[in-house]
Amino acid sequence: MGRTLLEVKHLKKYFNVPAGVLHAVDDVSFTIEEGKTLGIVGESGCGKSTTGRAILRLIEPTSGEVIFNGIDVAKLNKKEMREMRKEMQLIFQDPFSSLNPRKTVAETIEEPLILSKMIPDKEKRFIRVLELMDRVGLAERLVNTYPHELDGGRRQRIGIARALALDPKFIVCDEPVSALDVSIQAQILNLMKKIQKEMGITYIFITHDLSVVNHFSDDIAVMYLGRLVEKAPAEELFQSPLHPYTKALLSAIPVPRIHNRPERMLLKGEITSPVNPKPICRFANRCSLAKEICSSEEPELLEVSPGHFVACHCCK
Incomplete structure (x- = not known):
């Protein structure tokens, strides 16, 4: 294992809205090794971009620790943060x-x-x-x-x-190729890989395109309604996904063949509101495997095999 450059502990970002408190990022924890790429995936509104911006303190986190190179970024004052921004940068979507x-x-x-x-x-x-x-x-x-x-x-x-x-040592890439043509996407991704190899940069790569994240990331974290539901090495996540939401996302990847296509998992049921959420599994309403415990207790993100974490009552 390499040296840990970034450690995020129990990161939270809440917004006050007319209906109550919106839990945009809710108790997210992960680590990234130096020179590696962590892909963060999930559907729109799951908290991917908010997580990236909270790590960089472009928006102030509600609570949690962001330890970069041994320093808790969340505790730095404005002058210290200005210096730290030399080490931490952002590539925008548009x-x-x-x-x-x-x-x-x-x-x-x-x-x-x-x-x-x-x-x-x-x-x-x-x-x-x-x-x-x-x-x-x-x-x-x-x-x-x-x-x-x-x-x-x-x-x-x-x-x-x-x-x-x-x-910089670390860059958050917020869907950097989603606004580009497919042929140009490949050029930009190859460029970013080349730069990473030459400069040893560590990336967080935020995207909703699973086919892209598989080829670009060392590890992949899957988010759902502000929570981290699964995290694993990229190859393992694609070969052996555990969480039902991850399986549904992977089944939606277009396959360029007519025959023997994998069956598409269609998610049904009402999406749980991220405003004032109850301490339950937020995916339970859409999960075909849901048990009674899913509607009464929030699952913890636990390591089920080396490097493979999942937050689910039904798939361990």
Whole structure:
């Protein structure tokens, strides 16, 4: 086993809404080894992106610990957090709305270097910008172009270059390829893998595309209504899923053949409200295996085999 870079303990993020308290992220815990990728999957609204942003403190967590490189990020003051942000970066989902339309490619990539005062000399900063552009596959002739003049793939490369500007150890990738064409998705994913290998960066890769996360991640965590329901090495999760929700997600992956297609698991029943949830299994209403205990007791996330965790009363 490698060195643990990030340890998340009992992370919670609640929002006050007119109907009560929305449990967007509810008692999430996991670890990531240095240089590895943890994929976080689940349907829209399950808390994937909120988890990533709470780890980076782009939104303040309600409670819990986020221990990065031995330091509890949740306890840092504004000045200390500003320094920590050099180590922890984010790649956004939409490569167009995440870029300032009034800034050129060079100005966008240079901005973190100016704000951090890492490279005071203007000429050296420009050299650094050109290095970053080359690393992400952007031609030097594009330095003075604006986001609207570029396609989605090039825009996302700008976002990646900006995230790499301060030499971070850890990057949260919030659905970085979901807004791109399939052919461009492969290019961006290959680029990110290459950068990880060269720089030893650790990723959290947030997505709803299971076929993508399988090829990109070392471990995969499955979220449902703010809770972590299963976590395992990528290969093991796909070969031996345990939680009924994980099995349903995997059955929905399109298979390019007409005959002998795996049976699709259709989820029925009402989705449990994440507002003021009761201490029960949140998947019970949609689960064909549900027992009486599922409606009275919340399952704990337990290790059932080395590295394979599941929160379910029915599948252990």
